[in-house]
Amino acid sequence: MADDRDDVEREHTTVVETGGGGGGGLLAVVLLIIVVLVLLYVFRADLGLGGSKSVIPSTVNVNVNHS
Numbered sequence: 001m002a003d004d005r006d007d008v009e010r011e012h013t014t015v016v017e018t019g020g021g022g023g024g025g026l027l028a029v030v031l032l033i034i035v036v037l038v039l040l041y042v043f044r045a046d047l048g049l050g051g052s053k054s055v056i057p058s059t060v061n062v063n064v065n066h067s
Contacts, residue, residue, distance in 0.1 A: 044050055
């Protein structure tokens, strides 16, 4: 049995495990990147990233009614 009446001073180290953690931050960064990429894809024409947003129409329909 251990003797609690020792006069020798001993050093004790306590190890606290936090369970890993940190996965939530990584998940948030990945989701943020996905959201930014989707928004860039949706608004690519407005941002001038390869969408064809021409001001000049390709065809002009003209109806001329003669009376």
